[in-house]
Amino acid sequence: DGFRLIINTGTIGHQEVQHLHAHIVGGPDPVGPMLKRI
Template sequence: MDSCVFCKIVRGEIPSEKIYEDADVFAFHDIHPAAPIHFMLIPKLHIGSLDEVEDKHRSLLGEMMVLIPRLAREQGCTDGFRTIINTGRVGGQEVHHLHIHIVGGSERLPAMIHHPR
């Protein structure tokens, strides 16, 4: 997609702090980190959201899932990390290109959703 910000990052039209790239995926630091370690892994193929994933994407998604722990360790997540995929309006997705946030650091991350008691 010509106007997609993440597609522009993949094409090098928008600068990013790249941490990994291969033929299928691209990983870079989040420009507004929510934790001491916060990067994103995206497919180079434009997929609008997790809701648009099809069977033909199975191998790509598997590659991404296998890559995440290695990249997390390389970035300093030695005692765990969190993966987040925001999907659609209700899920809080802001950029409509499938992306996985990987967040961590040295302290325990806060709860994601607070349940009323």
């Protein structure tokens, strides 16, 4: 019933070539496999 937008950018986003990198994650588990659950 929604989505999560995750944006990685710059050195902290582990980029050698600077650009905007975005993930749009939706569905029943919007955290998805990219984030470690605490």
